[in-house]
Amino acid sequence: MATTTKDRILDTSAELFRRQGYMGTGLKQLVAEAGAPFGSIYHFFPGGKEELGAETIRRSGELYLQLFVAIAAEAPDAPSAVSDFFAGAAETLVETDYSDACPIATVALEVASTNDTLRQATADVFESWIDASTAYYTAAGLSDEKARALSLSILSLLEGAFIFSRAMRSTEPMRVTGAAASAMVREALAA
Amino acid sequence: MATTTKDRILDTSAELFRRQGYMGTGLKQLVAEAGAPFGSIYHFFPGGKEELGAETIRRSGELYLQLFVAIAAEAPDAPSAVSDFFAGAAETLVETDYSDACPIATVALEVASTNDTLRQATADVFESWIDASTAYYTAAGLSDEKARALSLSILSLLEGAFIFSRAMRSTEPMRVTGAAASAMVREALAA
DNA sequence: GTCTATACTTTGATAGAC
DNA sequence: GTCTATCAAAGTATAGAC
Numbered sequence: 001m002a003t004t005t006k007d008r009i010l011d012t013s014a015e016l017f018r019r020q021g022y023m024g025t026g027l028k029q030l031v032a033e034a035g036a037p038f039g040s041i042y043h044f045f046p047g048g049k050e051e052l053g054a055e056t057i058r059r060s061g062e063l064y065l066q067l068f069v070a071i072a073a074e075a076p077d078a079p080s081a082v083s084d085f086f087a088g089a090a091e092t093l094v095e096t097d098y099s100d101a102c103p104i105a106t107v108a109l110e111v112a113s114t115n116d117t118l119r120q121a122t123a124d125v126f127e128s129w130i131d132a133s134t135a136y137y138t139a140a141g142l143s144d145e146k147a148r149a150l151s152l153s154i155l156s157l158l159e160g161a162f163i164f165s166r167a168m169r170s171t172e173p174m175r176v177t178g179a180a181a182s183a184m185v186r187e188a189l190a191a
Numbered sequence: 192m193a194t195t196t197k198d199r200i201l202d203t204s205a206e207l208f209r210r211q212g213y214m215g216t217g218l219k220q221l222v223a224e225a226g227a228p229f230g231s232i233y234h235f236f237p238g239g240k241e242e243l244g245a246e247t248i249r250r251s252g253e254l255y256l257q258l259f260v261a262i263a264a265e266a267p268d269a270p271s272a273v274s275d276f277f278a279g280a281a282e283t284l285v286e287t288d289y290s291d292a293c294p295i296a297t298v299a300l301e302v303a304s305t306n307d308t309l310r311q312a313t314a315d316v317f318e319s320w321i322d323a324s325t326a327y328y329t330a331a332g333l334s335d336e337k338a339r340a341l342s343l344s345i346l347s348l349l350e351g352a353f354i355f356s357r358a359m360r361s362t363e364p365m366r367v368t369g370a371a372a373s374a375m376v377r378e379a380l381a382a
Numbered sequence: 383g384t385c386t387a388t389a390c391t392t393t394g395a396t397a398g399a400c
Numbered sequence: 401g402t403c404t405a406t407c408a409a410a411g412t413a414t415a416g417a418c
Binding site: 023161 | 210375
């Protein structure tokens with residue numbers, strides 16, 4: 001078989017955490033959907049649910065960063081890259097019945113005040129996104145400070161739009177904020 | 192005593208849902224912190240946790256809307272109102288050790304794909320915020336369409352900033368997006 | 383080492399004493 | 401009506417068979 005048991009567990013946990021959150025996902029449900037024996041969790045993750053959660057967060061964060069890099073590489077310029085990313089997010093939302101949004105936002109909010117180990121994992125992922133985005137905009141000509149501020153705003157628009165689009169079951173928030181985000185990048189580069 | 196048992200339960204659930212989410216808050220913890228007997232939950236909320244959750248969501252949403260109205264009433268203009276709201280959010284984050292952010296965002300993400308009754312409650316609250324904000328900007332001179340788009344962007348910036356600020360335990364995202372939001376309003380009104 | 387069965391705790395919910 | 405005792409189910413974690 002192509003995938004290992006550990007990979008199946010991590011793939012499944014990534015999907016369930018994204019849709020149901022950390023607290024809402026039981027380990028029994030996890031192994032059932034992953035087709036893995038219960039003991040495998042503690043074999044591969046001696047630290048239990050928390051260790052599994054931390055690894056899932058970091059793994060999901062890396063994959064999502066790669067998605068942005070891939071889309072940016074194909075876009076002709078920065079405003080287009082942002083526009084394409086938001087459009088892709090909207091498309092994915094519809095295709096998955098509004099379940100596949102940010103891979104770690106739900107968990108990030110759940111653990112922010114309840115589990116510092118997992119909070120740190122989400123913070124590290126967010127910092128990696130911000131750093132990558134900042135580097136992208138500095139390469140386009142912005143100063144470090146302006147590039148980081150722009151990154152925080154664009155990413156905040158994206159995360160906020162995920163919340164509204166999922167709750168309202170509508171792509172309107174994602175489409176509208178995508179246009180605003182693209183315009184924000186265009187103006188920042190023109191200034 | 193000034194508060195009723197039902198109010199104490201709702202106040203406590205609002206606080207716990209905001210900090211720990213819906214799935215992360217047990218009813219036993221809730222009654223313990225509210226100083227209420229366990230049976231009171233089912234006396235006041237025959238529908239159990241779900242009914243309590245729905246009422247908490249709608250109640251928290253109304254209170255937060257009133258907060259925006261109050262801040263807007265004191266501000267000299269729309270860009271200042273937005274700037275003040277973000278600044279107040281940053282201040283509250285620090286004062287509460289990054290626990291008091293959006294009152295329903297965590298729950299909204301948790302239930303979006305798992306409980307349609309609660310998802311609808313969060314959607315209704317978000318729509319009420321968007322409607323109130325849209326009315327505010329139309330009163331300032333914008334068309335309905337532009338006012339709604341601006342509202343979605345400002346609110347998305349706010350929600351996204353809450354996620355990053357809580358995870359990173361920093362007010363930087365809230366301060367930076369607050370400046371961007373205020374500028375966005377200023378430019379929209381100038382156009 | 384892989385996997386099953388079980389231990390122990392906590393969950394949401396209910397019945398009934400007062 | 402207010403509150404306590406208890407239920408069945410699900411939670412995480414562990415021990416041990418194979």
